[in-house]
Amino acid sequence: MKDQEGRGTSIYARLWPFGPDLLPRLLSAIVLIPLTAVALVAxxxxxxxxxxxxxxxxxxxxxxxxxxxxxxxxxxxxxxxxxxxxxxxxxxxxxxxxxxxxxxxxxxxxxxxxxxxxxxxxxxxxxxxxxxxxxxxxxSGVGIWAGVFLVSIVWMTDIGAYFVGRIVGGTKLSPEVSPSKTWSGAAGGLCAGTLSGIAVWFLAGWVLDTPSPFAIGLLISVVISISGQLGDLAESAVKRRFAIKDSGDIIPGHGGLMDRIDSLTVAGIVLWCIGLANRGLGAVPQGILFW
Structure with missing residues (x-):
């Protein structure tokens, strides 16, 4: 009986590799993306x-x-x-x-x-x-585009890592910290996040009439995507240190606020430092997009 259940589970996993947390992820995205967009524009x-x-x-x-x-x-x-x-x-x-x-x-x-x-x-x-x-x-309006640049990279990195990691699988990225993450997922996330960042980079340059070099946009997109993934791993390490699975239960079946913003916070600090270094404290959005 147990063998039959095991085979049934294995077949289900092959047919649907995304696990039970896909629906909560989609529902949280349906809420968080419009809310963030409205707040940025408002x-x-x-x-x-x-x-x-x-x-x-x-x-x-x-x-x-x-x-x-x-x-x-x-x-x-x-x-x-x-x-x-x-x-x-x-x-x-x-x-x-x-x-x-x-x-x-x-x-x-x-x-x-x-x-x-x-x-x-x-x-x-x-x-x-x-x-x-x-x-x-x-x-300023430049800040809207800087915010979109950040969240698009981080969220697309997360989406790319999730789907590629579940479909391709392979070697674990850091099994002692986060057993579900794979190198294939990290690579997929990096590609998705970087492509999204470049798209926003060019669109912002066109709308604001201040195009910046492709190489700089590419480099920043890569750095922010990697930073977001490191933030995710860092939170997983802290949760493992305190022996908890989720930081909270504000999103049923999908964790707490920390679980949703772990990548965004680290990536945000790194992007802030980039803008700060380029244009100074009073012009961080411009320092991110104008080169």
């Missing part, structure tokens, strides 16, 4: 409010993971500060976000708690991610 402040909500929620999951308890004091305090980091940026500039961010880190240093170094690390990571997202969006 303006800097609506985008900041969305980032404040998402990053505060993600930090709540972080606190629950590192402490093994449902978020309470001082987690709620730090969630509020993370949200303020986002809201302060369009209201009073990057310096205001930096001040709030500094207060959060100092408070984490002073408040004694188990795994305090993990709390400090989480605040530093989510705080920097928040600042990066707001700087990439900026207050």
């Amino acid at each position: 303006g800097w402040i609506p985008f900041a409010l969305l980032i404040a909500l998402v990053m505060a929620g993600a930090y709540r999951e972080w606190e629950t993971m590192i402490t093994g308890q449902q978020a309470r004091w001082p987690a709620a305090f730090f969630m509020g500060l993370i949200a303020l980091v986002a809201i302060a940026h369009p209201m009073n500039g990057a310096w205001a976000s930096a001040v709030v961010f500094g207060v959060a880190v100092v408070a984490a240093l002073l408040i004694k708690a188990p795994n305090r170094h993990w709390r400090i690390g989480g605040l530093a990571f989510f705080g920097l991610s928040t600042i990066a997202f707001l700087a990439i969006r900026g207050s």
